[in-house]
Amino acid sequence: MEKKLDLDQVREDEGKGVDYTKRKSHRRRKKKKVWKIALTVLSVLALLVCVGFASFVVLQKTGKSSLMKYAGTEQMTMKNTEESGLVSKNGKKYKYNENVITLLCMGIDKDSTSWEETGYIGENGQADAIFLLALNPDAGSLDIIGISRDTMTEIATYDKQGNYVGESVNHLALAFSYGKTKEEGAELVKTAVSKLFYNLPVHGYAAIDWDALGKINDSVGGVEVTFNEEVVLNGETFAGGEKMRLTGEQAKSFVRQRGDEIGSNNKRMQRQKIYAAAFIGAAKNAVLENPLLVSDMYKELSGDMVTSMGVDEAVYLASLLPSMRFSLDDIQMIEGEVKEGTVYEEFYADEDKLMNLILDIFYYEVY
Incomplete structure (x- = not known):
């Protein structure tokens, strides 16, 4: 008009x-x-x-492919394994689930100021916290297995000059210290854990120092936990049953401290279990709000972390997290017996219970 x-x-x-x-x-x-x-x-x-x-979409696709390639093709060596690969137990047959993604997470007993590579055996720290994550995209489930640092198992052993001297039964945590570099140490722990789990394929690993934990904690807005016992965090005492949102420094203290009495590491692992469950919940919400959070943190943690995974693999894993069912019951600790060793306490895994745990998480029943 x-x-x-x-x-x-x-x-x-x-x-x-x-x-x-x-x-x-x-x-x-x-x-x-x-x-x-x-x-x-x-x-x-x-x-x-x-x-x-x-x-983001491209990183998701390439990340999935890269993870599957890293695990290798070595076959599981579970007891009662038939030529077909099926495992027999209690009259039932089980088959390994190739769609389950297995990740090894390690906390190294160093902070960013002391975690410097020297090129010498025994100076890169030990694996103080060890957790195996199992993500099943088909079932939409996430399981976490806590492994005691004091677990007595076969590890590769080297002399001070870095010469391989054979396998020895020793504390799992020490495997990391036998690497000349952080990457070598992490690979040695990954190999030892895989053997402990009957050659279970491990698709990736991440080893962080304690400063990284504080940064990760704060990146999701802090983590709210309910204390299972009286704890002292940075000089302040909190009663059992009290609920609190932890800052980065408080989180480090909560999961790291331990006493000198026998079995103290198991108590610490219970606190780590509580923290891990609360952190996963906070991380799921944070990733939903900001899908690029993982790629941003990946760059920020470069000096506090060593990992086999690229940013594409980290982004792919983060994309799975929001849809995963998860609760405190999905975190299980390897059961066994703690014994007082010559110098340090030693943990011996219950072989039958470990086998049941592996079948429950990494296998499915065929008939």
């Missing part, structure tokens, strides 16, 4: 003079310029969002 000319407005403008008319025209041009700038900014932001989303 054709717009009518407002003669009264024209006469009014003419009466105000040429300068007014020029100023009004300039204001129109200025408004158009502002709108053009706004549209340009919005277009650039939309493009960045699209590029970010496209990159």
Whole structure:
């Protein structure tokens, strides 16, 4: 519809003079310029969002493929394994579930100021906390297995010059210390854990120092836990049953401290179990709010972490997390017996219970 000319407005403008008319025209041009700038900014932001989303999708796809390749092709060596690969137990047959993604997470007893590679055996720290994660995308489940650092098992042993001297039955935590580099140490723990679990394929590992834990804790907005016993965090005492949102420094103290009495590491592992369950819940919410959180943290932790996984694999795993069912009951500790060793306490896994745990998480019943 054709717009009518407002003669009264024209006469009014003419009466105000040429300068007014020029100023009004300039204001129109200025408004158009502002709108053009706004549209340009919005277009650039939309493009960045699209590029970010496209990159996220690409990282998801490549990450899944990379994880599966890393695990290798070595066969499981469970007892009562038939030539077909099926495992017989209590009159039932079980088959290994190749879709389960297994990750090894290690906390190294160093902070960022002391975790420097020297190239010498025994100076890169020990694996103080060891957890095996099993993600089943088909079932939408996440299981975590806590492994005592004092577990007596076969580990590769080296002399001070780095020469291999054979396998020895020793504390699992020491495996890390036999690496000349952080990567070598992490690989040695991964190999030892895989053997302990009858050559279970491990698709990736991440080893972090204690400073990294504080950063990760704060990246999800802190982690709320309920204390299972009286604890002292950075000099302050809290009663059992008390609920608290931990800061990074408090989280480090909560999962790291232990006493000198026999069985003290098992008590610490119970605190680590409580923290892990609460952290997973907080992380699921944080990733839903910001899908790029994992890639951002991956870069920030570069100096406090060594991992076999690239950012694409980390992004893929993070994309699975929000849909995973998880509760405190999904964290299980290897059962066994704690004995007082010559110098340090020793933990011996119950072989039959360990086998049942492996069948329950990593296998499925065929018939």
